[in-house]
Amino acid sequence: MDDSKAIEVNDGIYWVGFSDENAGFSNNPYLLIEGESVVLFDPGSRLPEHFEIVKKKIESVIPIEKITMIVVHHQDPDLCASIPLFEEIIGVNNFELIATMRTSLLLPYYGIRTEITTVEDGDILELDNGREIMFITSPYLHFAGAHVSYDMKTKTMFSSDIFAAFSADWNLYANENYTEAMRIFHEPYIAHKSAIDSFANKIKDIELKMICPQHGSVIKEESISRCMEALLSFEVGSWLI
Template sequence: MAVEVLHEEKDHTFFWLGKDESGLEEGVQANQYLIVDGGQGLLIDPGGFGVFSRVLVNLSHHIDPQSIRDIFLCHQDPDVGGSLASWFEMTPACVHVSELWIRFLLHYGVNDVHRFRGIPDGGGSLTFPSGRKVDFIPAHFLHSPGNFHLFDHSSGILFTGDIGAAVYPKGQTPTFVTNFEEHVRYMEGFHGRYIPTNQVIQAWLARVRKLPVRMIVPQHGSIFREESVGKFFEWIGGIRCGLETMNL
């Protein structure tokens, strides 16, 4: 599927980088995103090795890979950054990730630890040369113990990693949520099993509800916009998950 422009203004564009329609990509469906600001790129969760070629081709229509100066990883999983060694070869980018995971990510075949920028537990930010800014929002234990989301102030887009993930049958994932009540059934299983307790959801909601969020873009599943943003916050705030649902 072609790249989708989620937000565009002067010198600042937020892209969704499409998805596989060939049936060749294996594993869990995953979304990749790109911000281009003043000709400089920030790649968000570039994905595993199996999606590298598709992401590179789609991205190259909009920016020279050598202009990607930053990569953001929400956490350490291979579907988030398993292709990192290839991106190190194709770009000069620095990688922003929880400081917990830098030594772990070396196991992906990355040989230049100096290109990592560890995000402290309290979060951080990245400012483009234009002065526009993205924030790294703490989202620990959702589901990784070192986890961050990304908020783009210019677009109002909140990237939430695995939060908001929906697992549809292969090839049936819609790009945008159109029927929230129907969409819930594709989110319930993941959130109920992978989030340890609703307490961490409440801590996260206390942060993100202060932000002017216009759109939520998760790593898996469909994109939330318009009224589905508020519906999602209400839904996830009320779920039971992890230890609250298991008999241990």
């Protein structure tokens, strides 16, 4: 596998991330291309050594200037601090920036100047050729204003920190050891099991064929039920005393 370039993980969906060996986890921005619609999910850190990797991988499939939309699933710097660097290339307000209302309140603190389009639970965005993205709120996983995105064409969920993992032994696709790597991530980062149960109930009738988390590995269809069972079993809030 040549991970020096973008890797297409599903129809029009590219992984443009990298494994950060120093941090012990991967950072996973994703690019979705459908006709003239080019969507970048959670573009990542502004550290030069991080931004240049993501930039180079995007440019291996499409010019940065072609990006029409950036989706931010929550406000952490490891997934959205680079947006001002993208603004320098694309131009302020030359793309649509999407977040929930609570996330939108914090994004300007990174120096982001593009106007933010806020979305609510169940909102659907139509891209070129009728391809649709649905936005699903995921409160307290791990931010009050967090959300995920669901590509209705490929049944792919961009799940942000949900289904994410810490792992020094990283693979692009989840393997048999992935649920343990998920546990190491979720048990300290998620405060209460009710947040997981609420989200699981919300998506129980949604068909999933792929999950693309912000950290960790891409989860293919054959591994989804195993990862969901593991998620529901975790003893989260493990740092509470």
